[in-house]
Amino acid sequence: MPKKPTVIDLFAGAGGMTRGFVDAGFKPVLAVEKEPDFAATYAENFGKHIVADDIVEFCKTAEIPKVDVVIGGPPCQGFSNLTGNKKCDPRREMWRYFMDVVEKSECQVFVIENVPNLLKSDEGENIVKFARKLGYHIDGETCGILNAADFGVPQNRRRAILIGSRIDYLNLPAPNGEFSTVRDAFKGIPKRPTFQELAETPVTTPQLHIARNPTEKSLARYRLIPPGGNRFDLQRLAPELTPDCWIRKTKGGTDLFGRLHWDGPARCTIRTEFYKPEKGRYLHPKEDRPITHWEAARLQTFPDEFKWHGTKIRIAIQIGNAVPPVFAKALANHIKKHLRGESRELTDDERQLRLVREKSPVFETKKRKQVTSKC
Structure with a gap:
Protein backbone atom coordinates (compact mmCIF):
# COMPACT_ATOMS: atom_id res chain seq x y z
CA MET A 1 0.00 0.00 0.00
CA SER A 180 -19.81 12.03 22.46
CA THR A 181 -22.83 13.96 23.72
CA VAL A 182 -24.83 16.97 22.61
CA ARG A 183 -23.13 18.90 25.41
CA ASP A 184 -19.73 17.96 23.98
CA ALA A 185 -20.81 19.00 20.50
CA PHE A 186 -22.16 22.41 21.57
CA LYS A 187 -19.17 23.33 23.75
CA GLY A 188 -18.10 26.91 23.03
CA ILE A 189 -21.14 27.80 20.93
CA PRO A 190 -22.93 30.95 22.22
CA LYS A 191 -26.41 30.30 23.61
CA ARG A 192 -27.90 32.99 21.41
CA PRO A 193 -27.50 32.85 17.62
CA THR A 194 -25.26 35.64 16.37
CA PHE A 195 -26.22 35.91 12.69
CA GLN A 196 -29.44 36.78 10.90
CA GLU A 197 -28.24 36.23 7.37
CA LEU A 198 -25.23 34.68 5.72
CA ALA A 199 -22.30 36.80 4.66
CA GLU A 200 -21.07 36.34 1.12
CA THR A 201 -20.03 32.71 0.78
CA PRO A 202 -17.84 30.87 1.45
CA VAL A 203 -18.48 31.04 5.17
CA THR A 204 -16.90 29.09 7.99
CA THR A 205 -19.04 26.88 10.20
CA PRO A 206 -19.23 29.38 13.13
CA GLN A 207 -20.76 31.90 10.72
CA LEU A 208 -23.73 29.52 10.46
CA HIS A 209 -25.03 30.36 13.95
CA ILE A 210 -28.15 31.73 12.26
CA ALA A 211 -31.17 32.99 14.17
CA ARG A 212 -34.73 32.34 13.04
CA ASN A 213 -37.69 34.65 13.56
CA PRO A 214 -40.40 32.47 15.11
CA THR A 215 -43.94 33.71 15.64
CA GLU A 216 -45.27 34.33 19.12
CA LYS A 217 -47.28 31.12 18.86
CA SER A 218 -44.12 29.15 18.02
CA LEU A 219 -42.27 30.71 20.95
CA ALA A 220 -45.13 29.76 23.25
CA ARG A 221 -44.91 26.19 21.99
CA TYR A 222 -41.13 26.05 22.47
CA ARG A 223 -41.41 27.20 26.09
CA LEU A 224 -43.78 24.36 26.97
CA ILE A 225 -41.50 21.54 25.83
CA PRO A 226 -39.59 20.17 28.87
CA PRO A 227 -36.09 18.61 28.68
CA GLY A 228 -36.40 15.49 26.57
CA GLY A 229 -40.05 16.27 25.79
CA ASN A 230 -41.89 16.31 22.49
CA ARG A 231 -45.22 17.09 20.82
CA PHE A 232 -47.16 14.95 23.28
CA ASP A 233 -46.09 17.26 26.12
CA LEU A 234 -47.38 20.20 24.10
CA GLN A 235 -50.68 18.41 23.55
CA ARG A 236 -50.94 17.60 27.28
CA LEU A 237 -50.07 21.09 28.52
CA ALA A 238 -51.67 23.27 25.85
CA PRO A 239 -54.00 21.48 23.47
CA GLU A 240 -55.11 24.87 22.15
CA LEU A 241 -51.56 25.39 20.81
CA THR A 242 -51.35 21.93 19.27
CA PRO A 243 -52.09 21.50 15.54
CA ASP A 244 -55.21 19.40 14.92
CA CYS A 245 -53.26 16.95 12.77
CA TRP A 246 -51.02 16.14 15.75
CA ILE A 247 -54.00 15.58 18.01
CA ARG A 248 -55.48 13.16 15.46
CA LYS A 249 -52.11 11.39 15.13
CA THR A 250 -52.04 9.39 18.35
CA LYS A 251 -49.10 7.15 17.45
CA GLY A 252 -45.69 7.72 15.87
CA GLY A 253 -43.88 11.00 15.41
CA THR A 254 -42.47 10.91 18.95
CA ASP A 255 -39.55 13.14 17.95
CA LEU A 256 -41.69 15.90 16.44
CA PHE A 257 -41.19 19.15 18.33
CA GLY A 258 -38.76 17.29 20.54
CA ARG A 259 -36.08 18.84 22.71
CA LEU A 260 -32.54 17.46 22.65
CA HIS A 261 -30.90 15.94 25.72
CA TRP A 262 -27.62 17.41 26.93
CA ASP A 263 -25.93 14.25 28.15
CA GLY A 264 -26.32 11.78 25.33
CA PRO A 265 -26.12 11.69 21.55
CA ALA A 266 -28.95 13.40 19.67
CA ARG A 267 -31.74 10.83 19.59
CA CYS A 268 -32.81 11.50 16.02
CA THR A 269 -30.87 11.75 12.80
CA ILE A 270 -29.83 15.23 11.70
CA ARG A 271 -31.65 15.64 8.40
CA THR A 272 -31.84 18.48 5.91
CA GLU A 273 -34.57 20.50 7.71
CA PHE A 274 -33.08 20.42 11.18
CA TYR A 275 -34.03 24.09 11.63
CA LYS A 276 -37.73 23.15 11.74
CA PRO A 277 -38.80 21.64 15.11
CA GLU A 278 -41.96 20.27 13.51
CA LYS A 279 -39.70 17.91 11.52
CA GLY A 280 -37.97 16.21 14.44
CA ARG A 281 -36.18 16.53 17.79
CA TYR A 282 -34.47 19.76 16.84
CA LEU A 283 -35.14 22.09 19.78
CA HIS A 284 -32.07 23.25 21.70
CA PRO A 285 -31.61 21.37 25.02
CA LYS A 286 -32.21 24.54 27.04
CA GLU A 287 -32.87 27.56 24.84
CA ASP A 288 -36.36 28.07 23.39
CA ARG A 289 -35.32 27.85 19.76
CA PRO A 290 -34.41 25.34 17.07
CA ILE A 291 -30.77 24.34 16.69
CA THR A 292 -28.75 26.44 14.28
CA HIS A 293 -26.72 25.37 11.25
CA TRP A 294 -23.53 25.60 13.35
CA GLU A 295 -24.97 23.30 15.99
CA ALA A 296 -26.22 20.84 13.36
CA ALA A 297 -22.78 20.83 11.72
CA ARG A 298 -21.21 20.08 15.12
CA LEU A 299 -23.64 17.19 15.62
CA GLN A 300 -22.50 15.98 12.21
CA THR A 301 -18.85 16.40 13.42
CA PHE A 302 -17.79 18.95 10.80
CA PRO A 303 -14.82 21.00 12.04
CA ASP A 304 -15.34 24.71 12.64
CA GLU A 305 -12.81 25.62 9.94
CA PHE A 306 -14.88 23.87 7.27
CA LYS A 307 -16.10 26.34 4.62
CA TRP A 308 -19.48 26.34 2.91
CA HIS A 309 -21.00 27.65 -0.32
CA GLY A 310 -24.69 28.24 -1.00
CA THR A 311 -27.80 29.70 0.59
CA LYS A 312 -28.96 28.89 4.11
CA ILE A 313 -31.30 26.22 2.80
CA ARG A 314 -28.73 24.71 0.45
CA ILE A 315 -26.09 24.57 3.17
CA ALA A 316 -28.62 22.87 5.47
CA ILE A 317 -29.11 20.20 2.80
CA GLN A 318 -25.35 19.69 2.58
CA ILE A 319 -25.08 19.33 6.36
CA GLY A 320 -28.03 16.95 6.69
CA ASN A 321 -27.07 14.72 3.77
CA ALA A 322 -23.42 14.31 4.76
Whole structure:
Protein backbone atom coordinates (compact mmCIF):
# COMPACT_ATOMS: atom_id res chain seq x y z
CA MET A 1 0.00 0.00 0.00
CA PRO A 2 1.33 3.48 -0.83
CA LYS A 3 2.13 5.85 2.04
CA LYS A 4 -1.07 7.74 1.25
CA PRO A 5 -3.69 5.44 -0.28
CA THR A 6 -5.85 7.12 -2.90
CA VAL A 7 -9.62 7.50 -2.87
CA ILE A 8 -12.47 8.52 -5.19
CA ASP A 9 -15.63 9.98 -3.64
CA LEU A 10 -18.86 9.66 -5.66
CA PHE A 11 -22.10 11.52 -4.89
CA ALA A 12 -19.68 13.50 -2.76
CA GLY A 13 -21.93 16.32 -1.53
CA ALA A 14 -20.03 18.70 0.71
CA GLY A 15 -17.35 16.07 1.33
CA GLY A 16 -18.14 14.66 4.77
CA MET A 17 -16.89 11.23 3.76
CA THR A 18 -13.78 12.67 2.10
CA ARG A 19 -13.08 14.66 5.30
CA GLY A 20 -12.98 11.46 7.32
CA PHE A 21 -10.73 9.66 4.84
CA VAL A 22 -8.36 12.64 4.63
CA ASP A 23 -8.16 12.71 8.43
CA ALA A 24 -7.22 9.02 8.31
CA GLY A 25 -4.38 9.67 5.85
CA PHE A 26 -5.98 9.04 2.46
CA LYS A 27 -5.41 11.22 -0.62
CA PRO A 28 -8.54 12.15 -2.62
CA VAL A 29 -7.84 12.25 -6.36
CA LEU A 30 -11.34 12.50 -7.83
CA ALA A 31 -14.84 13.37 -6.66
CA VAL A 32 -18.13 13.70 -8.50
CA GLU A 33 -21.10 15.80 -7.37
CA LYS A 34 -23.78 17.15 -9.69
CA GLU A 35 -25.00 20.07 -7.53
CA PRO A 36 -22.75 23.08 -8.35
CA ASP A 37 -22.94 24.71 -4.90
CA PHE A 38 -22.25 21.40 -3.16
CA ALA A 39 -19.28 20.85 -5.48
CA ALA A 40 -18.06 24.38 -4.69
CA THR A 41 -18.09 23.53 -0.98
CA TYR A 42 -16.12 20.37 -1.68
CA ALA A 43 -13.57 22.22 -3.84
CA GLU A 44 -13.15 24.92 -1.19
CA ASN A 45 -12.12 22.33 1.37
CA PHE A 46 -10.32 19.65 -0.63
CA GLY A 47 -9.20 21.01 -3.99
CA LYS A 48 -10.23 21.18 -7.60
CA HIS A 49 -10.22 17.46 -8.32
CA ILE A 50 -14.01 17.46 -8.02
CA VAL A 51 -16.17 17.26 -11.15
CA ALA A 52 -19.50 19.10 -10.96
CA ASP A 53 -21.49 16.83 -13.23
CA ASP A 54 -24.26 14.27 -13.23
CA ILE A 55 -22.60 10.90 -12.72
CA VAL A 56 -24.61 9.43 -15.61
CA GLU A 57 -22.99 11.88 -18.02
CA PHE A 58 -19.64 11.64 -16.27
CA CYS A 59 -19.43 7.87 -16.71
CA LYS A 60 -20.04 8.12 -20.47
CA THR A 61 -16.74 9.80 -21.31
CA ALA A 62 -14.56 10.18 -18.23
CA GLU A 63 -11.21 8.51 -17.79
CA ILE A 64 -11.21 6.94 -14.35
CA PRO A 65 -7.86 6.85 -12.51
CA LYS A 66 -6.65 3.71 -10.78
CA VAL A 67 -7.10 4.10 -7.02
CA ASP A 68 -7.06 2.10 -3.81
CA VAL A 69 -10.57 2.87 -2.57
CA VAL A 70 -13.90 4.14 -3.96
CA ILE A 71 -16.41 5.57 -1.50
CA GLY A 72 -19.80 7.22 -1.72
CA GLY A 73 -23.47 7.33 -0.94
CA PRO A 74 -25.72 6.89 -3.98
CA PRO A 75 -28.94 8.91 -3.53
CA CYS A 76 -30.86 7.62 -0.52
CA GLN A 77 -34.16 9.28 -1.46
CA GLY A 78 -35.23 6.32 -3.58
CA PHE A 79 -35.04 4.06 -0.52
CA SER A 80 -36.04 6.45 2.26
CA ASN A 81 -39.37 6.11 4.03
CA LEU A 82 -39.52 9.90 4.12
CA THR A 83 -39.90 10.00 0.34
CA GLY A 84 -42.14 6.97 -0.02
CA ASN A 85 -39.55 4.23 -0.67
CA LYS A 86 -40.94 3.90 -4.20
CA LYS A 87 -39.66 1.02 -6.28
CA CYS A 88 -40.04 3.02 -9.51
CA ASP A 89 -37.87 5.91 -8.30
CA PRO A 90 -35.02 6.20 -10.88
CA ARG A 91 -32.58 7.19 -8.14
CA ARG A 92 -32.64 3.58 -6.93
CA GLU A 93 -30.55 2.66 -9.99
CA MET A 94 -27.69 5.10 -9.31
CA TRP A 95 -25.66 2.29 -7.74
CA ARG A 96 -24.91 1.08 -11.28
CA TYR A 97 -22.78 4.17 -11.97
CA PHE A 98 -21.02 3.80 -8.63
CA MET A 99 -20.08 0.23 -9.55
CA ASP A 100 -19.05 1.35 -13.04
CA VAL A 101 -16.41 3.56 -11.43
CA VAL A 102 -15.44 0.73 -9.07
CA GLU A 103 -14.84 -1.53 -12.08
CA LYS A 104 -12.88 1.02 -14.11
CA SER A 105 -10.76 2.21 -11.19
CA GLU A 106 -9.76 -1.37 -10.27
CA CYS A 107 -9.89 -0.32 -6.63
CA GLN A 108 -8.98 -2.73 -3.86
CA VAL A 109 -11.92 -1.75 -1.64
CA PHE A 110 -15.23 0.05 -2.09
CA VAL A 111 -17.61 1.42 0.54
CA ILE A 112 -21.27 2.31 -0.02
CA GLU A 113 -23.24 4.29 2.58
CA ASN A 114 -27.02 4.56 2.43
CA VAL A 115 -30.22 4.35 4.47
CA PRO A 116 -31.01 0.96 6.05
CA ASN A 117 -33.77 0.19 3.52
CA LEU A 118 -31.10 -0.48 0.89
CA LEU A 119 -30.41 -3.78 2.64
CA LYS A 120 -34.06 -4.82 2.23
CA SER A 121 -34.16 -4.08 -1.48
CA ASP A 122 -33.50 -5.92 -4.72
CA GLU A 123 -30.97 -3.20 -5.52
CA GLY A 124 -28.93 -4.11 -2.43
CA GLU A 125 -28.78 -7.73 -3.55
CA ASN A 126 -27.90 -6.66 -7.09
CA ILE A 127 -24.96 -4.60 -5.83
CA VAL A 128 -23.60 -7.68 -4.09
CA LYS A 129 -24.06 -9.90 -7.16
CA PHE A 130 -22.38 -7.37 -9.44
CA ALA A 131 -19.49 -6.87 -7.02
CA ARG A 132 -18.89 -10.61 -6.80
CA LYS A 133 -18.71 -10.84 -10.60
CA LEU A 134 -15.96 -8.21 -10.46
CA GLY A 135 -14.01 -10.32 -7.97
CA TYR A 136 -14.89 -8.58 -4.71
CA HIS A 137 -15.37 -10.45 -1.45
CA ILE A 138 -18.67 -9.33 0.02
CA ASP A 139 -21.24 -11.07 2.20
CA GLY A 140 -23.57 -10.59 5.15
CA GLU A 141 -20.71 -9.77 7.52
CA THR A 142 -19.23 -7.08 5.27
CA CYS A 143 -22.65 -5.45 4.86
CA GLY A 144 -24.97 -4.26 7.58
CA ILE A 145 -26.27 -1.38 9.66
CA LEU A 146 -23.95 0.72 11.81
CA ASN A 147 -24.87 3.53 14.19
CA ALA A 148 -22.56 6.55 13.95
CA ALA A 149 -23.08 7.13 17.69
CA ASP A 150 -21.02 3.97 18.33
CA PHE A 151 -18.03 5.64 16.69
CA GLY A 152 -17.96 8.98 18.50
CA VAL A 153 -20.64 10.92 16.62
CA PRO A 154 -23.01 12.80 19.00
CA GLN A 155 -26.05 11.61 17.09
CA ASN A 156 -28.01 8.41 16.56
CA ARG A 157 -27.56 7.90 12.85
CA ARG A 158 -28.15 4.37 11.60
CA ARG A 159 -26.83 3.72 8.12
CA ALA A 160 -26.34 0.76 5.82
CA ILE A 161 -22.66 0.16 5.05
CA LEU A 162 -21.54 -2.21 2.29
CA ILE A 163 -17.85 -3.07 1.98
CA GLY A 164 -16.35 -5.07 -0.87
CA SER A 165 -12.67 -6.02 -1.07
CA ARG A 166 -10.53 -7.72 -3.72
CA ILE A 167 -8.04 -8.67 -1.00
CA ASP A 168 -10.22 -10.68 1.35
CA TYR A 169 -13.44 -10.40 3.33
CA LEU A 170 -13.46 -7.26 5.46
CA ASN A 171 -16.05 -7.44 8.22
CA LEU A 172 -17.77 -4.27 9.33
CA PRO A 173 -15.84 -2.43 12.05
CA ALA A 174 -16.79 -2.94 15.68
CA PRO A 175 -17.69 0.12 17.80
CA ASN A 176 -14.46 1.89 18.70
CA GLY A 177 -15.42 2.95 22.22
CA GLU A 178 -15.66 6.65 21.40
CA PHE A 179 -18.67 8.45 22.88
CA SER A 180 -19.81 12.03 22.46
CA THR A 181 -22.83 13.96 23.72
CA VAL A 182 -24.83 16.97 22.61
CA ARG A 183 -23.13 18.90 25.41
CA ASP A 184 -19.73 17.96 23.98
CA ALA A 185 -20.81 19.00 20.50
CA PHE A 186 -22.16 22.41 21.57
CA LYS A 187 -19.17 23.33 23.75
CA GLY A 188 -18.10 26.91 23.03
CA ILE A 189 -21.14 27.80 20.93
CA PRO A 190 -22.93 30.95 22.22
CA LYS A 191 -26.41 30.30 23.61
CA ARG A 192 -27.90 32.99 21.41
CA PRO A 193 -27.50 32.85 17.62
CA THR A 194 -25.26 35.64 16.37
CA PHE A 195 -26.22 35.91 12.69
CA GLN A 196 -29.44 36.78 10.90
CA GLU A 197 -28.24 36.23 7.37
CA LEU A 198 -25.23 34.68 5.72
CA ALA A 199 -22.30 36.80 4.66
CA GLU A 200 -21.07 36.34 1.12
CA THR A 201 -20.03 32.71 0.78
CA PRO A 202 -17.84 30.87 1.45
CA VAL A 203 -18.48 31.04 5.17
CA THR A 204 -16.90 29.09 7.99
CA THR A 205 -19.04 26.88 10.20
CA PRO A 206 -19.23 29.38 13.13
CA GLN A 207 -20.76 31.90 10.72
CA LEU A 208 -23.73 29.52 10.46
CA HIS A 209 -25.03 30.36 13.95
CA ILE A 210 -28.15 31.73 12.26
CA ALA A 211 -31.17 32.99 14.17
CA ARG A 212 -34.73 32.34 13.04
CA ASN A 213 -37.69 34.65 13.56
CA PRO A 214 -40.40 32.47 15.11
CA THR A 215 -43.94 33.71 15.64
CA GLU A 216 -45.27 34.33 19.12
CA LYS A 217 -47.28 31.12 18.86
CA SER A 218 -44.12 29.15 18.02
CA LEU A 219 -42.27 30.71 20.95
CA ALA A 220 -45.13 29.76 23.25
CA ARG A 221 -44.91 26.19 21.99
CA TYR A 222 -41.13 26.05 22.47
CA ARG A 223 -41.41 27.20 26.09
CA LEU A 224 -43.78 24.36 26.97
CA ILE A 225 -41.50 21.54 25.83
CA PRO A 226 -39.59 20.17 28.87
CA PRO A 227 -36.09 18.61 28.68
CA GLY A 228 -36.40 15.49 26.57
CA GLY A 229 -40.05 16.27 25.79
CA ASN A 230 -41.89 16.31 22.49
CA ARG A 231 -45.22 17.09 20.82
CA PHE A 232 -47.16 14.95 23.28
CA ASP A 233 -46.09 17.26 26.12
CA LEU A 234 -47.38 20.20 24.10
CA GLN A 235 -50.68 18.41 23.55
CA ARG A 236 -50.94 17.60 27.28
CA LEU A 237 -50.07 21.09 28.52
CA ALA A 238 -51.67 23.27 25.85
CA PRO A 239 -54.00 21.48 23.47
CA GLU A 240 -55.11 24.87 22.15
CA LEU A 241 -51.56 25.39 20.81
CA THR A 242 -51.35 21.93 19.27
CA PRO A 243 -52.09 21.50 15.54
CA ASP A 244 -55.21 19.40 14.92
CA CYS A 245 -53.26 16.95 12.77
CA TRP A 246 -51.02 16.14 15.75
CA ILE A 247 -54.00 15.58 18.01
CA ARG A 248 -55.48 13.16 15.46
CA LYS A 249 -52.11 11.39 15.13
CA THR A 250 -52.04 9.39 18.35
CA LYS A 251 -49.10 7.15 17.45
CA GLY A 252 -45.69 7.72 15.87
CA GLY A 253 -43.88 11.00 15.41
CA THR A 254 -42.47 10.91 18.95
CA ASP A 255 -39.55 13.14 17.95
CA LEU A 256 -41.69 15.90 16.44
CA PHE A 257 -41.19 19.15 18.33
CA GLY A 258 -38.76 17.29 20.54
CA ARG A 259 -36.08 18.84 22.71
CA LEU A 260 -32.54 17.46 22.65
CA HIS A 261 -30.90 15.94 25.72
CA TRP A 262 -27.62 17.41 26.93
CA ASP A 263 -25.93 14.25 28.15
CA GLY A 264 -26.32 11.78 25.33
CA PRO A 265 -26.12 11.69 21.55
CA ALA A 266 -28.95 13.40 19.67
CA ARG A 267 -31.74 10.83 19.59
CA CYS A 268 -32.81 11.50 16.02
CA THR A 269 -30.87 11.75 12.80
CA ILE A 270 -29.83 15.23 11.70
CA ARG A 271 -31.65 15.64 8.40
CA THR A 272 -31.84 18.48 5.91
CA GLU A 273 -34.57 20.50 7.71
CA PHE A 274 -33.08 20.42 11.18
CA TYR A 275 -34.03 24.09 11.63
CA LYS A 276 -37.73 23.15 11.74
CA PRO A 277 -38.80 21.64 15.11
CA GLU A 278 -41.96 20.27 13.51
CA LYS A 279 -39.70 17.91 11.52
CA GLY A 280 -37.97 16.21 14.44
CA ARG A 281 -36.18 16.53 17.79
CA TYR A 282 -34.47 19.76 16.84
CA LEU A 283 -35.14 22.09 19.78
CA HIS A 284 -32.07 23.25 21.70
CA PRO A 285 -31.61 21.37 25.02
CA LYS A 286 -32.21 24.54 27.04
CA GLU A 287 -32.87 27.56 24.84
CA ASP A 288 -36.36 28.07 23.39
CA ARG A 289 -35.32 27.85 19.76
CA PRO A 290 -34.41 25.34 17.07
CA ILE A 291 -30.77 24.34 16.69
CA THR A 292 -28.75 26.44 14.28
CA HIS A 293 -26.72 25.37 11.25
CA TRP A 294 -23.53 25.60 13.35
CA GLU A 295 -24.97 23.30 15.99
CA ALA A 296 -26.22 20.84 13.36
CA ALA A 297 -22.78 20.83 11.72
CA ARG A 298 -21.21 20.08 15.12
CA LEU A 299 -23.64 17.19 15.62
CA GLN A 300 -22.50 15.98 12.21
CA THR A 301 -18.85 16.40 13.42
CA PHE A 302 -17.79 18.95 10.80
CA PRO A 303 -14.82 21.00 12.04
CA ASP A 304 -15.34 24.71 12.64
CA GLU A 305 -12.81 25.62 9.94
CA PHE A 306 -14.88 23.87 7.27
CA LYS A 307 -16.10 26.34 4.62
CA TRP A 308 -19.48 26.34 2.91
CA HIS A 309 -21.00 27.65 -0.32
CA GLY A 310 -24.69 28.24 -1.00
CA THR A 311 -27.80 29.70 0.59
CA LYS A 312 -28.96 28.89 4.11
CA ILE A 313 -31.30 26.22 2.80
CA ARG A 314 -28.73 24.71 0.45
CA ILE A 315 -26.09 24.57 3.17
CA ALA A 316 -28.62 22.87 5.47
CA ILE A 317 -29.11 20.20 2.80
CA GLN A 318 -25.35 19.69 2.58
CA ILE A 319 -25.08 19.33 6.36
CA GLY A 320 -28.03 16.95 6.69
CA ASN A 321 -27.07 14.72 3.77
CA ALA A 322 -23.42 14.31 4.76
CA VAL A 323 -21.69 11.30 6.19
CA PRO A 324 -20.35 12.51 9.58
CA PRO A 325 -16.57 12.92 9.15
CA VAL A 326 -15.80 11.23 12.48
CA PHE A 327 -17.79 8.17 11.39
CA ALA A 328 -16.10 8.21 7.98
CA LYS A 329 -12.69 8.37 9.68
CA ALA A 330 -13.50 5.22 11.67
CA LEU A 331 -14.39 3.43 8.44
CA ALA A 332 -11.23 4.76 6.78
CA ASN A 333 -8.95 3.58 9.59
CA HIS A 334 -10.57 0.15 9.42
CA ILE A 335 -9.94 -0.02 5.67
CA LYS A 336 -6.38 1.29 5.96
CA LYS A 337 -5.44 -1.58 8.27
CA HIS A 338 -6.94 -3.97 5.74
CA LEU A 339 -4.91 -2.46 2.90
CA ARG A 340 -1.76 -2.82 4.99
CA GLY A 341 -2.48 -6.48 5.68
CA GLU A 342 -3.13 -5.88 9.38
CA SER A 343 -6.61 -7.41 9.46
CA ARG A 344 -7.08 -10.84 11.00
CA GLU A 345 -6.79 -13.58 8.41
CA LEU A 346 -9.66 -16.03 8.11
CA THR A 347 -9.16 -19.66 9.00
CA ASP A 348 -9.67 -22.23 6.24
CA ASP A 349 -13.00 -23.24 7.77
CA GLU A 350 -14.20 -19.63 7.93
CA ARG A 351 -13.19 -19.04 4.34
CA GLN A 352 -14.97 -22.18 3.15
CA LEU A 353 -18.14 -21.17 5.01
CA ARG A 354 -18.12 -17.76 3.40
CA LEU A 355 -17.62 -19.23 -0.05
CA VAL A 356 -20.71 -21.35 0.56
CA ARG A 357 -22.63 -18.24 1.63
CA GLU A 358 -21.80 -16.56 -1.66
CA LYS A 359 -24.15 -18.99 -3.40
CA SER A 360 -27.15 -17.67 -1.49
CA PRO A 361 -28.66 -14.17 -1.17
CA VAL A 362 -26.95 -11.87 1.32
CA PHE A 363 -30.20 -10.20 2.33
CA GLU A 364 -33.07 -12.61 2.94
CA THR A 365 -35.95 -11.84 0.59
CA LYS A 366 -38.61 -12.64 3.17
CA LYS A 367 -37.25 -9.88 5.40
CA ARG A 368 -37.29 -7.22 2.73
CA LYS A 369 -39.73 -4.40 3.28
CA GLN A 370 -42.36 -4.11 0.59
CA VAL A 371 -42.17 -0.88 -1.34
CA THR A 372 -44.90 0.93 -3.17
CA SER A 373 -45.07 0.88 -6.96
CA LYS A 374 -47.06 4.10 -7.15
CA CYS A 375 -45.27 7.06 -8.71
